[in-house]
Amino acid sequence: MKTAALASLHREHLAALDHAYERVLNEHGYTGVLLYSGHAHEHFGDDQTASFTGYGHFMHWVPLAVIEHSWLLIRPGQRPLLYWHAPQDFWHLPPELPDEPWVKHFTVELTTEPGSPSLPKGRFAVLGDVDSETAAKLGAELNPEALTVALDELRVRKTPYEVACLREANTCAFAGHLAAREAFDAGEAELDIQLAYLAASRQRESAVPYQNIVGINRHAGVLHYQHYDIQPPQNQCSLLVDAGHRYRGYCADITRTWPGRESSEHFSALIEGVSSLQRRLIESLAPGHSYLTMHERMHRELGELLAGHEIVYCSADAAVAQGITRAFCPHGLGHLLGLQVHDVAGRRRADGTPLPAPANHPALRLTRELEAGMVLTVEPGFYVIPMLLAPLHDNATGRDINWALVEELAPHGGIRIEDNVAITPDGHDNLTPGD
Known part of the structure; x- marks a missing residue:
C-alpha cells in the first residue's frame, strides 16, 4: 500500500x-x-x-x-x-x-x-x-x-489500517517462505534455511514476532520446535516452516510444509490433502460462524483424510470419537491475530465473560463466534508424534490404526498449512499470498 x-x-x-x-x-x-x-x-x-x-x-x-x-x-x-x-x-x-x-x-x-x-x-x-x-x-x-x-x-475487530498492516506483514513473511523452500530444495541445513528466511523477509532474528520454526524431517512433528541444526540431514524427507513478520507492530503467522527428495508418495499426497482441507475451511469462514464448530469440522474432515489414505481402518466418525484425530492433530484450528501472534480475547465473549475451550479440545485458542473485522489463523495439521500415538497402540483403538503406514510416515514428522484470514461483512479475505 x-x-x-x-x-x-x-x-x-x-x-x-x-x-x-x-x-x-x-x-x-x-x-x-x-x-x-x-x-x-x-x-x-x-x-x-x-x-x-x-x-x-x-x-x-x-x-x-x-x-x-x-x-x-x-x-x-x-x-x-x-x-x-x-x-x-x-x-x-x-x-x-x-x-x-x-x-x-x-x-x-x-x-x-x-x-x-x-x-x-x-x-x-x-x-x-x-x-x-x-x-x-x-x-x-x-x-x-x-x-x-x-x-x-x-483490539478484536481490526480497523482498515490494521488489516492493511497485517496484509503487508503477510507479504513480507511469504517472501521468506519462498526463500526457505529454495534453500531446502538446495539441500541446506535448518540454520541456513532460517537465515535465508530472514534475509528474504528483511528482518533480524530479534524482530520476528515469534521464534521461527524450521523443522526438517522428524523435527516437523515437534509443534514448537526451537532449534536449528547446523548440518544438513543425510535424508531429506520434509520441511515445515512456521514463521512470520512484524509490520508496524502487526504480526503475520504463516506455515507451509514441503516434501523432500526422499519423501514418500503417501506423505506428498497427505500434504495436498491437508492443504485442500485448509482451503475448504477458509472458504466457509463468515460472520456468525462458531470457531469451535469450525474446529470440530476440521477433526471430522481429518478423520475422512485418515480413512481415505488408509491410515485408519475405521470410519471418520469413529476416528474422531476414539480420539485418534486428536492424537494426529493435538492443537487448535487457529487463533486471533494482531499486535500479538496469539491475540487477546479469543476465549471471551464480547461482554468479557469467559468462553473456555472444551475439555476435549483444551488447546483451542479461539472459541467465540466470528465477527466482521476479526483476523485469525486457519492451520489444520497432521503429525506423527510418538508420545501421543503410543497410548493408543496397545488398546482397542490401536486395532483401527495402520501402524505400518504410521511407521513409514514417522520420518517426515508432520504437516501444517496456515494462512491469515480477515473476516469481512459478507465472508472473508485471505491476507496470505497464494503459493
Whole structure:
C-alpha cells in the first residue's frame, strides 16, 4: 500500500481509538489511563537483556514495537500525551520519532531518563509491565481487570489500517517462505534455511514476532520446535516452516510444509490433502460462524483424510470419537491475530465473560463466534508424534490404526498449512499470498 493511503488509514484508526477509549473510560469511571510501552529485562545474574516487544495496548496507538520506557496518557476529550523516552547515550543509538503524519495526533514530551510521569488529579489506571510501587507513586490502579478486558475487546475487530498492516506483514513473511523452500530444495541445513528466511523477509532474528520454526524431517512433528541444526540431514524427507513478520507492530503467522527428495508418495499426497482441507475451511469462514464448530469440522474432515489414505481402518466418525484425530492433530484450528501472534480475547465473549475451550479440545485458542473485522489463523495439521500415538497402540483403538503406514510416515514428522484470514461483512479475505 502506498504511504499516503496508509497514513490516511492510520489517521482514521487513531480517530476511532479516540472515540472508543472515551466511551470505555467513561463507562468504567476513569479520568484517564496511562499506557506503558515496557522495557527489556536483564537475565538473572547478567547484564544482557532478553528480546523486547512493546505492550500491545501501547502499540495499538503507537506503531513501533521496540520503544522502551515510554508512556501514553489517554484522557477523554483531550489530545493523547506521549512521553517519548530518548536518552542521551553514546553506547546505543537513541530512538527518534519518525517523520510520519501519525506523530501529529499526539502531544509529545521528550524524556531522557526512565521513570513514570506524574498524573493530574482524578481516577486513573496504569496498564502494562509496571510494578505496584510505581503504580502507588502514580496514585493509579494497576492493570484493573475490567478495564483491561474492555480495551482487549477493542483490539478484536481490526480497523482498515490494521488489516492493511497485517496484509503487508503477510507479504513480507511469504517472501521468506519462498526463500526457505529454495534453500531446502538446495539441500541446506535448518540454520541456513532460517537465515535465508530472514534475509528474504528483511528482518533480524530479534524482530520476528515469534521464534521461527524450521523443522526438517522428524523435527516437523515437534509443534514448537526451537532449534536449528547446523548440518544438513543425510535424508531429506520434509520441511515445515512456521514463521512470520512484524509490520508496524502487526504480526503475520504463516506455515507451509514441503516434501523432500526422499519423501514418500503417501506423505506428498497427505500434504495436498491437508492443504485442500485448509482451503475448504477458509472458504466457509463468515460472520456468525462458531470457531469451535469450525474446529470440530476440521477433526471430522481429518478423520475422512485418515480413512481415505488408509491410515485408519475405521470410519471418520469413529476416528474422531476414539480420539485418534486428536492424537494426529493435538492443537487448535487457529487463533486471533494482531499486535500479538496469539491475540487477546479469543476465549471471551464480547461482554468479557469467559468462553473456555472444551475439555476435549483444551488447546483451542479461539472459541467465540466470528465477527466482521476479526483476523485469525486457519492451520489444520497432521503429525506423527510418538508420545501421543503410543497410548493408543496397545488398546482397542490401536486395532483401527495402520501402524505400518504410521511407521513409514514417522520420518517426515508432520504437516501444517496456515494462512491469515480477515473476516469481512459478507465472508472473508485471505491476507496470505497464494503459493
